[in-house]
Amino acid sequence: MDLSETISTAIEALLLNKMRTALASLGIVIGIGAVIALVSLGQSSQKAVASQIQSLGSNLLTVRAGSLMSGGVRSAAGGATSLTYEDAKAIMESSQITTVANVSPELQQRAQVIAGRNNTNTQILGVTPAYVDVRKISLSSGRFIAQQDLDSMAKVAVLGPQVVADLFGEGANPVGQTVRINGLSFRVIGVTVAKGGTGFMNQDDIVFVPLNVAQKQVFGVDYVGSISIAAKSEQVMDQARDEVGYFLLARHKISNPYQADFTITSQQDILGTMSQVTGTFTMLLSGIAMISLLVGGIGIMNIMLVTVVERTREIGLRKSLGARKKDIIAQFLVEVLILTLVGGVIGMVLGILLSYVIANLMGLPFTIAVSSIALSIGVSGAIGIIFGLYPAQKAANLSPIEALRFE
Amino acid sequence: MIQVDHLSKVYRRDSVETVALSDVSFEVKKGEFVAIMGPSGSGKSTLMHILGCLDTPTSGTYILEGKDMGKLSDDELARIRNRKIGFVFQAYNLLPRSTALKNVMIPMVYAGIPKEERIRRAKELLEMVGLGDRLEHLSNQLSGGQQQRVAIARSLAMNPAIILADEPTGNLATVQGEEIMRIFRRLNEEGHTIIMITHEPDVAKYAKRIIYIRDGKIDDDYFK
Numbered sequence: 001m002d003l004s005e006t007i008s009t010a011i012e013a014l015l016l017n018k019m020r021t022a023l024a025s026l027g028i029v030i031g032i033g034a035v036i037a038l039v040s041l042g043q044s045s046q047k048a049v050a051s052q053i054q055s056l057g058s059n060l061l062t063v064r065a066g067s068l069m070s071g072g073v074r075s076a077a078g079g080a081t082s083l084t085y086e087d088a089k090a091i092m093e094s095s096q097i098t099t100v101a102n103v104s105p106e107l108q109q110r111a112q113v114i115a116g117r118n119n120t121n122t123q124i125l126g127v128t129p130a131y132v133d134v135r136k137i138s139l140s141s142g143r144f145i146a147q148q149d150l151d152s153m154a155k156v157a158v159l160g161p162q163v164v165a166d167l168f169g170e171g172a173n174p175v176g177q178t179v180r181i182n183g184l185s186f187r188v189i190g191v192t193v194a195k196g197g198t199g200f201m202n203q204d205d206i207v208f209v210p211l212n213v214a215q216k217q218v219f220g221v222d223y224v225g226s227i228s229i230a231a232k233s234e235q236v237m238d239q240a241r242d243e244v245g246y247f248l249l250a251r252h253k254i255s256n257p258y259q260a261d262f263t264i265t266s267q268q269d270i271l272g273t274m275s276q277v278t279g280t281f282t283m284l285l286s287g288i289a290m291i292s293l294l295v296g297g298i299g300i301m302n303i304m305l306v307t308v309v310e311r312t313r314e315i316g317l318r319k320s321l322g323a324r325k326k327d328i329i330a331q332f333l334v335e336v337l338i339l340t341l342v343g344g345v346i347g348m349v350l351g352i353l354l355s356y357v358i359a360n361l362m363g364l365p366f367t368i369a370v371s372s373i374a375l376s377i378g379v380s381g382a383i384g385i386i387f388g389l390y391p392a393q394k395a396a397n398l399s400p401i402e403a404l405r406f407e
Numbered sequence: 408m409i410q411v412d413h414l415s416k417v418y419r420r421d422s423v424e425t426v427a428l429s430d431v432s433f434e435v436k437k438g439e440f441v442a443i444m445g446p447s448g449s450g451k452s453t454l455m456h457i458l459g460c461l462d463t464p465t466s467g468t469y470i471l472e473g474k475d476m477g478k479l480s481d482d483e484l485a486r487i488r489n490r491k492i493g494f495v496f497q498a499y500n501l502l503p504r505s506t507a508l509k510n511v512m513i514p515m516v517y518a519g520i521p522k523e524e525r526i527r528r529a530k531e532l533l534e535m536v537g538l539g540d541r542l543e544h545l546s547n548q549l550s551g552g553q554q555q556r557v558a559i560a561r562s563l564a565m566n567p568a569i570i571l572a573d574e575p576t577g578n579l580a581t582v583q584g585e586e587i588m589r590i591f592r593r594l595n596e597e598g599h600t601i602i603m604i605t606h607e608p609d610v611a612k613y614a615k616r617i618i619y620i621r622d623g624k625i626d627d628d629y630f631k
Contacts, residue, residue, distance in 0.1 A: 005516050016504060317500045320461060321561070322489020322517040324482045400461045404500065 010335040024303040027296025028343030032376045034289035036351025039372045042282025044364040049275040058234050060267045063227040081223040082261040088227045099240040104134040104228040107214050114180040115167040122163050124207050126214025134230040142175040142190030149210045157186035161194045162205035182218050297383040304336055304391035315395050316403025328396040336388030344380025409435040414467035416453050427453040429623045440595040441602045442614035450623040451604050459492050459571045460484045489517050493562025497574035499554040501546035507557045508542045514564045532560035552583030572603040576610050588613045
């Protein structure tokens, strides 16, 4: 029996019971759709993480206060008050440290910001002019905080675009206007360019003020929360981390590195962890999707077994007219393969649509790998063969006499 | 053409043995029209299945056109059923929801005959049994007599050595049955070898030779 005849016979058989055919392939549609959507979203978020590394600067180290081991208990990083503006200045000016390009001490706390009748709760970041260089910030209007603002302790503020939108409306230019932070008036001198990012990574929902103003007048503290350090290049990151680490240990008079009152992390550490988490989630969800694919396959096997019983007479007749075992196996396998492949293609299209919609909703770049298309075709074909072979063989092994007698 | 020697068939189920055929021997020559008669349970259906290569004997030999059928594999037997034997069943056994033309083409599909040739031959055969105007009718839209005529056309598709008919008129009214038997007689006159199972003497009278089977043995075997 030639292939085209087998295929047209299979299609006729499948069309005889359209509802059953549709329901049987639905399991594959859902399974493949879920796998494609999840794999694609996983790739999208990994891509987003990679582009965030680029935007944050791949040569960035962050020193945070805290992580003091006392009696075996490690306090939260950033929770302590052990870093000062002087530490940052010393790192910049030290002759022992050769791999650091720039140093930006920062103090970050949340506060209510008011402009006219609008207000928002956002993060207030006390910075020095070095911030622009270290964090690769650019301005859409006005200027950033300058050294003379620190020298004169000027109450000036640079707003992130999200804060501008919240306080002044989308696209407004607030330069020259006044905002109130913790009861103090600040003159707006600039607006940063949107950088993107969501949740705690949001770099647009932020207000920059001079560091010493934030310390002494807004929050009443004398420490800094963290020190961002730009290494001279990506290649000397490890060296820079060691140099800064030993320098601060010596400066804080700590001999045992395990008792350091600060931690140093690179952006890659954080984002590496993030992408690991994303990857684990993707794997987990794909695993669940794979299980639904397995369930779909079992459903198809079940339907095919019922079909074999229903068509016992037909099988007996075909055998008595000269069909060999392999003809019968081919007939049922082709049927089940059409079922799973059509289901796989529909599932693939739905999965791509779904991941496109979700990627747009979550602001992720949309990616579809050719590999996931090959995967869906391959997997649905494999499911067809794995779960179709047993019913097909069962059909082929029917005795023609018994099959012809079957009522 | 057909040579059956000391053929026996024993069914075993749960250590109970049922003898369906015991020591049956006969010969059928090309061009014969044989009716196998006997009461139900006599073993005539078992004999039919063995002659049709649907079943294998427990002992004895069955030689068809000089070939020992006992020594063939499943696939070789399928090939024999396809090329050498044309079946006509009591219940017609056509594929429902499939056209008369497609039903007649099934054996040719398994033989790998090209599509144009299949269609040409199937049309010719359906015209021969008087269904030239029913080619595209679905088999379940045809009357019983018409369905059996489609089945006869199908049995002739590969121009087989023998036509095996199992109670071909059993499900038909007398008039339609006679029509079917006239077709068989005409085929026999054209040179086809026909072996037919029946328990109706009216039907058996069309045959030239009658073999009676009782309790798995040949009781009588005579030419008219």
